[in-house]
Amino acid sequence: MGKHLVRHGFMSDYTKRIYHGEADCGRDKVVRQRIEEYDNDAEKALEARNVCVALATDGFNLYGMVAAPYTCWPMFVIPLNLPPGVLLQRQNIFLSLIIPEHPGNNMSVYMEPLIDDLVHAWEERVWTYDRATRTNFKMHVWYQYSLHDLPAYGIFCGWCVHGKFPYPICKASLKFIWLTKGGKYSSFDKHRQFLPPDHPFRRDNKNFTKDVVVNDLAPQMMTLAAVRAQLDTPEVNNHEDGFVGYGEQHAWTQKSCLWNLPYFDDLLPHHIDAMHTEKNIAKAIFGTIMDIPDKKKDNVKARVDQARLCNRPKLDMVPPSADKSWRKPKADFVLTRAQGREVLEWFQTLMFHDGYAMNLKRGVNLATMRINRLKSQDYHIWLERLLPVMVRGYVPEHVWQVLVELSNFFRQLCAKELSWTVVAEMERIAPVLLCKLEKIFPPGFFNPMQHMILHLPYEARMGGPVQGLVFAEQEDPAYTWDHYVAAADVDDRDHRTFANKAERVKAELWDFYRCQEGFEARAASVTEQASKKLVKDMHYEAWVQAIIDFYDEFRKMKVTKEEARTMNLTKEEFMVVDTER
Known part of the structure; x- marks a missing residue:
């Protein structure tokens, strides 16, 4: 194998x-x-x-x-x-x-x-x-x-990443807090312990969890030899599936077969896919800043949890008065609708080199105030290149400076070359950066993805530049035919080499569609009939999917395919769905 x-x-x-x-x-x-x-x-x-x-x-x-x-x-x-x-x-x-x-x-x-x-x-x-x-x-x-994203990381190493101990490196030494209204675990205010003992953030009892001063030191990372000793003596729970102490003392679900490797104790055996982490963090920030209803982390539930944990009275939900309902005060890091529209109109003017990023203006939707079809590479470009320019002048200076530090952090992390001094400095500033973010965003913003900022510099120091630590959801560049003509070909497994990639594409297409001599007319007839049926089916399925999307997005109703086949939309409704896409 x-x-x-x-x-x-x-x-x-x-x-x-x-x-x-x-x-x-x-x-x-x-x-x-x-x-x-x-x-x-x-x-x-x-x-x-x-x-x-x-x-x-x-x-x-x-x-x-x-x-x-x-x-x-x-x-x-x-x-x-x-x-x-x-x-x-x-x-x-x-x-x-x-x-x-x-x-x-x-x-x-x-x-x-x-x-x-x-x-x-x-x-x-x-x-x-x-x-x-x-x-x-x-x-x-x-x-x-x-090399994995976080859910696959947990499956691969045998640690559950969905509970109070969601990160396999920290294990049970770092326990996340439970957000009552948000219904999830959060890493909010769990990073001050990684700061130097004399750092002023440790004594700040106003901007983090109210009336809490942190004196604890950072938890020590377990060696693989210690982890092996922990896994070699598991006590099976006879009353429930799993090991005794699961969810309270540890989150082990299995002992991975990787421990059968004789040299496994001497490795850093698992790495987080840096592109996945960067995408999820950028997606959370973009949705929160643009105030996108189903994407933002600053919703009503987050404000209620924030009022319980933090001393930020200006951001607490305002109770109803007279015939008015509850009101959510605007946060400094959220753009107004007019500012968001200006940002989206600016995105419509942006132009990039072929293959650098998608044509963002094609995804801009001013009706829903969002950008559709963004991929990992697009969030990568947005966070590292566009974020500081996008929010400049719209948010207070102290918020802008923190967002610039976050952008520069990932820009340095994703560089083609890394020096030991730069990585050491990134390991030092990572907990400070997280604490600055905690002073701005609500507790509901901080999930295991944000916590991974703390560990990415260490993984880069042990594994090298993150270009080699990016695998999942790797996107192919948006090549044109001229790129294929200019690109040199390489020897394949059949030891064939062509003048360029364009010639390889033509040769492989010819091999795929070529038929036995004497059957050309019959093959042409079958191909024409199959193509017509395929196009007809594609239009029909697109029509059905448009009905499903319209009812889901604009009427907040779930419609099955069987139901959609018996329904129809007006021309204007179809056009709205088409614009959304």
Whole structure:
């Protein structure tokens, strides 16, 4: 499985140069330095052709978002010896497993064959053909880390991320608070303990939780050896599923099969996908600043929880008087509707290079005051490049400065190159930045995603620049045909190379549509009939989906497909749905 897939890297004319040290490969040097720290494994690290790999997985619905709630989980093996520029290209990522359902607590069962291969490749080595020297050699392969968003991270390592201990690195040493009205756990005011002992924020009993001074020191991160000792002696709960103490002393749901790897205690075994974290944080800030009803974190429930926890009387809900209802005072960080409209009109004027970001003006909807179809890359560009300009002059200076610090934090974190001094400084300012955000936003804003700001610099220091720590929801650039003509082609697994990528596309399309000689007329007839039916079906399904979207968005009613097929909309209603899309 995984070990056999990695062997193919030595059979390519391009990747063979990398494994022989003929190409720059900074991440591989970092990994090998770590392996050399262990005397027993120094010999394996000296051989440049030995391979370290990362594992990545995430679930997706094969049938689209409106179909049955079914997920499929592919498991990918990524060789880390490659340079960052080609590390996550399709031809260098190998599919090793396909899990046909949500794995839940059975993830280790599905992964057993892959782990057995990794153990064998580490201890007994694998015979591999080296195309550069035209010889066979025995190759070591070792697991370096996994790469996931937070839910998949929890499944992969066996820790529940949905309770009071939602972050697997802090584990039970950091307990989130429960928001009564919000109905969720929050990391609000859990970051002052990570500040230096003499920091003034620790003694501030007004801008954080009212009448609370923090004297506790930051919790110590458990070593993997300590975690193994904790997992080696679990006490099964005979009355309920799981282990004794679950939800009170820990959140372990299983013991991952990764612990079967003999070197697992010496790793930082899991990494958070930085792009997922950045997207979720940017999405929360954008929805809150623009006051989007179903996206903002500053809603009525958040204000009620804030009044209970914080001393911010100007933001408390105003009780009704006479015939008026409850009123929510405007916060400094929220734009007015007129300001929001000016911002959206500004977005309609923005232009980017091809492939840099989507054409934002196509997603702007002035009727609903939002931007539709934003992807991870778009939130990445918005947070790091556009946010400081967008809110300048609309929010108070102290709010703007904090948002600029957040933007600059992610801009430095996502840089192509990182220096040790910059990462050390980011680790120092991360808790300060979170505390500044806590002084501005309500407790309902802070979920596990915001807490991960604290740990991202440490993961960058241990794993290298985050370009190699971005996997899930990786977007292809918006290439034009001219890009394909100008782009050089690379040797594929069939050892075919074309003049450019455009020639490859034409050749592969010709191979796909070519039929046996003498059947051209029949093939043309079948293709025409199938195409007409497909277009007709597409229009019909779009008509049905438009009815569903209209009733959901504008009438707040859930309509099934069966019901939608018997309904209709006016032309004006169809146009509103079309504009929304």
